[in-house]
Amino acid sequence: MIGSALDGIDREILAALTADARIPLVAIAARVHLSRNAVKQRMERMERDGVIAGYTVVPGAAAARGVTAIVMIYRADRMRDDRVVGALRGIPEVVRCDVLSGEYDLFVTLHAASMDRIGEIWEQIAALPGVENTVTAVSLTRAIDRS
Incomplete structure (x- = not known):
């Protein structure tokens, strides 16, 4: 999966994780109007597909990409x-x-x-x-x- 193949919900999940990598699944689920399990499955799929490579905060210039x-x-x-x-x-x-x-x-x-x-x-x-x-x-x- 590449970035352009993501749907709107995937992009909202990524935006939430980018803003706060420690955001609880339940908070993301409420934001995207899906169940906690559905969000977890989407995140696991994006991890498998290399869309999400990790959950690390990177300060400085890399954060402004x-x-x-x-x-x-x-x-x-x-x-x-x-x-x-x-x-x-x-x-x-x-x-x-x-x-x-x-x-x-x-x-x-x-x-x-x-x-x-x-x-x-x-x-x-x-x-x-x-x-x-x-x-x-x-x-x-x-x-x-x-x-």
Whole structure:
């Protein structure tokens, strides 16, 4: 199994483990709406397939691996309903979504494992009903981080 063959639930499980490698199975199960046993089976499958290689916290530069991108979304309905925001909530790589004044309606920050995954997410967002246009920028380097 390779990263692109993972389904949304697998990616949510990986996101939960990446954020906290010690998160209890029951907490992951509640987050992805599956039983504890189903989550355990998925994790064991990902371990067998080499998607999960271990459960070690790696501080420093290795912890910052991945790609960050910003997607500015212009909605045809100008924010009259919350279906787009609801759909964005279901994408684990969406780490922030701000509602804006001005030309664009949403400012979405993505953090994904690869450019390929950023592309998949962009396609998913662009295909959402109500999304009229997007502008995407990829972060090359982080000059200031006050988070």
